[in-house]
Amino acid sequence: MKKKWLAVLMAMMMVVSMLSGCGAKEEASSEQKDGYRVAYIARAQADSFAAWLANAVVEEADKYENISVDVFDGQASDDTENALIESAITNNYDAIIIQPNNGEAQRPYAEKAVAAGIITITTNARISGIEGASSVDADPYTQAKVNADLAVEQIPQGAKVVVLEGPPGNFHADERLKSWKAEFFAKRPDVEIVGQEIANWNKDEAMNYMETWVQANDKIDAVIAMNDNMAAGALEVVKDNSQYDGILAYGVDGTAEACLLIQDGKMTSTSLQSAYALAEALLDTSNKLLTGEKEQIDIDIDCPLITTDNVAEYIEMHKKAGAIK
Template sequence: MKKKLISVLSMSLAITFLAACGTGANKTSDSTSSGGDGGSKSYKVAYIARAQSDSFAAWLANAVKDEAKKYPDIKLDVFDGQANDDTENSMIENAITNKYDLVIVQPNNGEAQRPYVEKVVKAGIHAITTNARISGIEGASSVDANPYEQAAVNARAALEQIPQNAKVVVLDGPSGNFHADERRKSWQKEFFEKRQMLKLLVNRLQTGTKTKL
């Protein structure tokens, strides 16, 4: 399922930024990520990954690079946000300064990156956010999976496998993260509301924190 998601996502990204760059200026790049035809237009694309140390983020970045290689008019540069908001935000600003035609951002923390993606749009540069998207930025696009349905698949299976009087610990993702919030919403509707006899030991245990049960 993960391979299918990445394949679809990377193909969608490639198709989307090709369409988005259709009106871009004729610019060149020193990137060696994809080849080019010396006589044709080329478009500079910055892909800013959340963290290359994150196995999923690294896999996604590699998938995007593989897709970009199929298009000779795309010059792709991949940057590592190092799971740090300041680092990622600085990279977004550098992409604006270096006048990329398209900036694709995989947020480390969507709300922290929001004003910087808005700067990309204000600079007249095409912007895409992905996995997890930053919703509600006028002029920007997003390519993402549906986290509600991803969680719902597991929640429906849990209805069949977890007994009525089970004790449950809820492990949430980071608050404010689009994927984490939508998955929690899905579990609430698809599982907890249908299994009201369950005993919740901990209701809002956050990932990345140390909590004694």
């Protein structure tokens, strides 16, 4: 009997520890003010775009006298992110902004937030079809298409390419891959895919796959990545190998790193998914929902193509924001 009660006690301690850990995963916060409390649950702060967006949200919140934002790191884990959503509900936040790791895994927890009467916003990528929730996002199909349209003209005949995917079930990952299939591969049947793997938006994972592909192939003409972080990882592997001078590489996000790679002629193009524009729209949306000006908002930001022709404009954007010194 004592052993049974000891086991129960240990289980209870584990639950308390997990919930306490959720509170401890707070990464940053805007200035605490009297007014509305917003929990921003980031997909993974180790992801360069997710970190950019989280920082932009905190900076944008400082412009609002009635809103303070606490940022929590989902660490690319569905279990962690879902626990953070539940913790935010328990802690009676006025609004919860969710950047999903896997939209379908987070769906029931976003629905719990709505059911609890908490303003719920999904972003990057939105979780569609949640009654009572709002969203701020970009169109991932178009983000990939502007790159694919360029690649149709640039990638040489009979080229060998590698493809780096985001996490399956993620709306942006799935739609960008769908776009590349329809807008590039369907139009260029001469192109051979010699490597295709899920690298989960992660630079290190992309590097590992690229190392394997370089060893297995006599040449690789292009890297087709569903985000900049993975494209940058693949390019890191071949940066000192003259055999890969002129390799083409495509991404999405328009991160500071990608813009610098494009400026240096190492990366071909990306499409901007401006964290600054998303953050501005997220705080404006939060304010309108919290103050009762609007009951539901669903909006998309633009996704212009960035190449060597216009990259200076976007490097200047990052410099003004302090992302490039």
